[in-house]
Amino acid sequence: GIQVEQSPPDLILQEGANSTLRCNFSDSVNNLQWFHQNPWGQLINLFYIPSGTKQNGRLSATTVATERYSLLYISSSQTTDSGVYFCAVEPVGNAGNMLTFGGGTRLMVKP
Amino acid sequence: DSGVTQTPKHLITATGQRVTLRCSPRSGDLSVYWYQQSLDQGLQFLIQYYNGEERAKGNILERFSAQQFPDLHSELNLSSLELGDSALYFCASSAGGWNEKLFFGSGTQLSVL
Numbered sequence: 550g551i552q553v554e555q556s557p558p559d560l561i562l563q564e565g566a567n568s569t570l571r572c573n574f575s576d577s578v579n580n581l582q583w584f585h586q587n588p589w590g591q592l593i594n595l596f597y598i599p600s601g602t603k604q605n606g607r608l609s610a611t612t613v614a615t616e617r618y619s620l621l622y623i624s625s626s627q628t629t630d631s632g633v634y635f636c637a638v639e640p641v642g643n644a645g646n647m648l649t650f651g652g653g654t655r656l657m658v659k660p
Numbered sequence: 661d662s663g664v665t666q667t668p669k670h671l672i673t674a675t676g677q678r679v680t681l682r683c684s685p686r687s688g689d690l691s692v693y694w695y696q697q698s699l700d701q702g703l704q705f706l707i708q709y710y711n712g713e714e715r716a717k718g719n720i721l722e723r724f725s726a727q728q729f730p731d732l733h734s735e736l737n738l739s740s741l742e743l744g745d746s747a748l749y750f751c752a753s754s755a756g757g758w759n760e761k762l763f764f765g766s767g768t769q770l771s772v773l
Binding site: 582635643647 | 662693702716752762763
């Protein structure tokens with residue numbers, strides 16, 4: 550099956566710093582989503598971004614489908630950004646939301 | 661709040677028992693998905709229902725079954741429980757079940773003792 554690798558696995562930032570999280574995948578995809586799992590365990594959908602660039606406030610994401618990677622940018626980080634960020638993909642040929650999740654990037658933002 | 665409701669939030673049971681997890685999708689969503697999150701396996705897709713019909717199956721054990729009812733809520737039944745079934749079980753929903761944004765409930769934490 551498709552492989553999804555996220556880097557770095559862990560990240561510690563000072564409040565106000567910027568960061569870039571990366572997601573590499575091993576096959577062509579037609580569905581890519583970024584999620585934030587907060588310290589209470591809730592999974593929040595940040596972006597649906599199979600290609601191109603999107604922005605939502607301090608967060609933005611870019612997917613370069615031809616090169617099989619996606620980036621999540623967090624600017625001016627806040628303590629509430631702490632948690633685990635997951636990239637999830639579905640390979641071309643599947644129809645639906647049978648997402649394969651990466652291992653996540655655990656982010657801690659210190660005040 | 662994603663609009664997806666899962667009950668119960670926590671469930672503690674013993675090996676060999678059977679439990680039922682319940683999920684109500686967002687208003688208007690026709691697709692319901694079940695995912696399992698465990699420390700060793702990470703987040704894994706279990707099964708998808710679309711408008712009452714099973715649409716896709718992932719790494720779901722034979723001891724597990726699910727269904728989606730006419731009012732679109734879904735139930736995940738876990739039987740002959742083993743210690744290794746302890747995990748966080750998420751329900752998610754989407755509008756049509758194709759390539760679109762997925763919204764997750766807050767999960768049911770299952771502990772098998």
